[in-house]
Amino acid sequence: MNNPAVKSKSAALSNYLNVIIAFVVVSIIGIIIIPMPPFILDILLVVNISLSITILVLTLFTHSVLEFLSFPTLLLVTTMIRLGLNISSTRLILSIGDAGSVIETFGSFVAGDNYIVGAVLFIIIVIVQILVVTNGASRVAEVSARFTLDAMPGKQMAIDADLNSGLITEELAKSRRSNLEKEANFYGAMDGASKFVKGDAIAGIIITLINLIGGIAIHSLQGSYTIGEALNHFGQLTIGDGLVSQIPSLLISVASGILVTRTANEKGFGDTIGGELFHTPQVMYIVATLLAIFALVPGFPFFPFILLATGLVVAGYLVGESQRTTVQEDLDSQRQAAMQQESAPVEESASQFQVDRIAVELGYGLIPLASEEQESNLTSQIAAIRKQLSYEMGILLNPIRIRDNLQMSQYDYVIKIKGNPVASGTLYPDKFLVVEPGGIEDEIEGIEAKEPAFGLDALWVNERNKEIAELNDYTVVDPLTVLVTHVKEKMKTNADELLGRQEVKELLEGLKEDYNVVIEELIPDILQLGDVQKVLQRLLREYVPITDLVTILETLADYGNTTKDHETLTEYVRQALKRTIVREHLDDQGTLNVLAVHPDVEERVSSSIQKSTQGSIPVLQPQEVNRLFDSITQQSTMLSARGIPFVLLTAPKIRPAMKNLLSFNFPELAVLSLNEIPNDSAIESVGTVTMT
Numbered sequence: 001m002n003n004p005a006v007k008s009k010s011a012a013l014s015n016y017l018n019v020i021i022a023f024v025v026v027s028i029i030g031i032i033i034i035p036m037p038p039f040i041l042d043i044l045l046v047v048n049i050s051l052s053i054t055i056l057v058l059t060l061f062t063h064s065v066l067e068f069l070s071f072p073t074l075l076l077v078t079t080m081i082r083l084g085l086n087i088s089s090t091r092l093i094l095s096i097g098d099a100g101s102v103i104e105t106f107g108s109f110v111a112g113d114n115y116i117v118g119a120v121l122f123i124i125i126v127i128v129q130i131l132v133v134t135n136g137a138s139r140v141a142e143v144s145a146r147f148t149l150d151a152m153p154g155k156q157m158a159i160d161a162d163l164n165s166g167l168i169t170e171e172l173a174k175s176r177r178s179n180l181e182k183e184a185n186f187y188g189a190m191d192g193a194s195k196f197v198k199g200d201a202i203a204g205i206i207i208t209l210i211n212l213i214g215g216i217a218i219h220s221l222q223g224s225y226t227i228g229e230a231l232n233h234f235g236q237l238t239i240g241d242g243l244v245s246q247i248p249s250l251l252i253s254v255a256s257g258i259l260v261t262r263t264a265n266e267k268g269f270g271d272t273i274g275g276e277l278f279h280t281p282q283v284m285y286i287v288a289t290l291l292a293i294f295a296l297v298p299g300f301p302f303f304p305f306i307l308l309a310t311g312l313v314v315a316g317y318l319v320g321e322s323q324r325t326t327v328q329e330d331l332d333s334q335r336q337a338a339m340q341q342e343s344a345p346v347e348e349s350a351s352q353f354q355v356d357r358i359a360v361e362l363g364y365g366l367i368p369l370a371s372e373e374q375e376s377n378l379t380s381q382i383a384a385i386r387k388q389l390s391y392e393m394g395i396l397l398n399p400i401r402i403r404d405n406l407q408m409s410q411y412d413y414v415i416k417i418k419g420n421p422v423a424s425g426t427l428y429p430d431k432f433l434v435v436e437p438g439g440i441e442d443e444i445e446g447i448e449a450k451e452p453a454f455g456l457d458a459l460w461v462n463e464r465n466k467e468i469a470e471l472n473d474y475t476v477v478d479p480l481t482v483l484v485t486h487v488k489e490k491m492k493t494n495a496d497e498l499l500g501r502q503e504v505k506e507l508l509e510g511l512k513e514d515y516n517v518v519i520e521e522l523i524p525d526i527l528q529l530g531d532v533q534k535v536l537q538r539l540l541r542e543y544v545p546i547t548d549l550v551t552i553l554e555t556l557a558d559y560g561n562t563t564k565d566h567e568t569l570t571e572y573v574r575q576a577l578k579r580t581i582v583r584e585h586l587d588d589q590g591t592l593n594v595l596a597v598h599p600d601v602e603e604r605v606s607s608s609i610q611k612s613t614q615g616s617i618p619v620l621q622p623q624e625v626n627r628l629f630d631s632i633t634q635q636s637t638m639l640s641a642r643g644i645p646f647v648l649l650t651a652p653k654i655r656p657a658m659k660n661l662l663s664f665n666f667p668e669l670a671v672l673s674l675n676e677i678p679n680d681s682a683i684e685s686v687g688t689v690t691m692t
Contacts, residue, residue, distance in 0.1 A: 025077060031084035038100035041088055045102045045244055048081055052248035056255040065186050066179055071259055072189035078252055079199075086207050086245045093237050094214050106240040121239075125246050126205055168384065190256065204249065208242040281323075284316035355419030357498050359401035360487060365410030366427055369480050370402050378402060378480060385488040393495050393540065394547035396503050400487070413483060415490050417497055423490050425452035427479040431460040434469040434476055444469055452482065453489040496537040504533045507549060518553045526560035531569075538570040542659065542670070544581055551576050567615045567656050571673075578676045585647050585670055591682045594649035594672075595635055597658070598690045601628065602651050609657045616657040627691045629665055635687040636669070646686055647672045 031044070055074065062068050089099045098104075159168075159176050168176070288309040295305035360378075362370065370378040379402060386397045408414065415423040426449070434444065435451050435458045446459030461469060469476050477485075491498065508519055508529075523529055535556065536546050546552060555576040556569060563569065574581060586592055597605075608618040620628075632648070639646050647670040650658050655673040662669055677683065 025080075028077075028080045028084045031081075032087050035091055035095075036088040038092060038098060041085070041092065042100040042102045044085055044088075045100070048078075048085060048248050049244075051078060051081075052251040052255075056251045056258075059255040059259045062259065065259060066182055068259060069182055069186055071256070072186065075190075075252060075256060078248070082245050082249055083203060086204065086241070089241045089244070090207055090210060093234065093241065094210075094218055097233065097237075099237055099241055103237060103240040103244050106243045108236060108240070121243075125243070125250060128250070190259075204242060204245050207245075208238055281316035281320040284312045284319070288312035288316070356401040356416070357398045357418060357500070358491060358494075359403065359416045359419075360483075361403055361405040361408065361414045361416065363408040363410045363412045364404060364406055366413055366429065366479075366483075367404050368429060369427075369483065376480065378483065381480060381484045382487060385484060385491070389488065389491055389495075391547075393492065393545050394507075394549060395495060395499050395540070396506050397491065397498060398503070415487055417490070417494050422494060423452065423486060425483070425486060427483060428460045429479050431462055432466045432469075432476050432478055433482050434459045434461050434466070434474045436474045444472075453486045492543075496540040499533065499537055499540060501529055501533050504529060504536060508532075511549060511553075515550050515553070518550065518557055522553055522557045522560065526557055527564070531560075531564065531566065532556065534566040535570050535573060538566065539573065539577075543584075544574065544577065548577060548580060571652070571656060574673075575675045578678050581672065581676055582678060582681055585645060585672075586681075587645050589682075591684050592677065593639070593644050593646040593684050593686045595632075595639070595646050595687045595689060596685050597648065597650045597654075598688050601689060601691050602654055604691065605654045605657060605661075606651070609654065615660050617660045618654075618657045620661075624691055625661070628661075628689065631689045631691070632662070632666060632669070635689060636666075639686055644686060648689065649674065649677075 036044070055071075055078070059068065059071075065071075089103060092099045159173050159180075291305045291309035291312070294300050295302045295309065360382075368374075372379065382400050382402070386400070390396060405414070409426070411426050411428060413425055413427065414421050428447070431447070433449070433451065434446065435456050444459060444461060444465050446461035446465060449458045449460055450456065451458045459469075466476050508523070512519055523532065532553070536552070539546055539552075552573050555573045559569060559572045582592055604620070604624070605618045608620055609616050610619050636646075648658070648662075649672055652673040652675045655671055655676075659671040662671065
């Protein structure tokens, strides 16, 4: 498709098509002004009828309104074409008393020898079009436009939530926003365009009356016909002209009604209707029984009822047999696969008995979330967040094992790291989770819950209450998004456990082509692979991304000959990554808000530090620890209430010990040292931590 010659031909064809369409639209004025010979009018009327049928059939094969966005404009153009042809035919009827073969044939075929019957049929068609089809389509378009516009903020927030959680890419988010805007514009345009169809029907009635009265008056007064002959001749022409214009108009109205009442579906109109209307044999048997009873009632025609009842019985039998065959084929294929698996030689290996680094277990009620038949399923969404976390944190994550667990409750799930549960939750596949960070104030019926990833107050609601929540600007999330977001947060908070020696080796292999010098210098002459892994794990434990792996390796090479202590090496690396670390904690004005540690506290912590295999930790009295924690809790509560992001700032020599001391009670609190703040960063002190 990238062939320049093909692109050039496509562009030329597109230009020709634009010119042709522009010529057709402008020619409408010519049709109204310039007298048309009857044979040319015949051709144009046939083209008009064909165009109407084409549009109607096209809407039957359209899956979504997004596939036919030009319909409102096309509705206006076809309306103007019909009016132009109607005016041309009126000119011919009034001037020469003839409007071509098409109109004459329609009039004689429908009306026959009785033009009153034709007039009644014409009036019925106009009434059906104005009062039923056009009114209904206009109302649906109006309501759809209003609800689409009202739901846009909620849908846009859902798209933003999916983007922020890594479920979709930026390109897919842009595409969904564009489709949302196009859909809203379509229904708004249809709301206005449907008024043209109603006006066209009214104009058709007026023109028909003009043809009848004007033709009789003009040609009877000129002596061409007697009153009776004029009434018969022009009555037939008038009915033919009205039908030729109103039948295409009715087809377009039906097409507009079908289009605005369609919901997004991967199947066409026929497949959808057939699949939903005739998929239950029991329904057809019941209807057949009722029709057979009607056939036996005296006075009812026996043959039509019994014929249709027989047809429904045969259809029900065929549908049932087809369903049974499908089920049997599925069972046979499953049995065959199981037999092949049993007969295959079992090759045991150590990897078969190892636990997965990360796994998600689902209750049987949540298994459909992982179905490959859905366009958006758990497998594809988790693959997307693995890729996003790789970019954010700089690590290569192993595939996530997804399995069912029949011992769990049907709507429960468990997230496991190295075979151990780290999180769990409950989902309702037929409901939606309504989340509002500030708390849900309006009364909405639902099941109270906590958003599992961030612990926010939430409600599980049904489809009707979901629309109410969206109108109140609450965040509405589907069950799959809830689960995927929870998995992502657990992967992020446990990234250090997911980074093994094998993953570190793969990271280094990816850098070897461009940075082989630093890797060969560092490993194994200065540090072993396991030493590098321990430093990277310590960084990830404090949510420091390792995306700048080259700087990390160069720093380890600089200081690896001086010390082998992993904690000390990590501090050197943190100082080299100071801009990356500080950037994550700046406020909207680019200022780093710090909660300073009182010098007395720093001195007390420094004098009590002891080394262990887990790193440095201060050995303080329990009352000292309690006072320190109370001071931090008081300060953090006040700053969080004011919406101020902050970090705890300490002296470099006590930073690791302070972080280890606070890691259990304050896991989200970032602890930085003075050496980790760039000289050009703006700093503002927002409080002091004491032990008093």
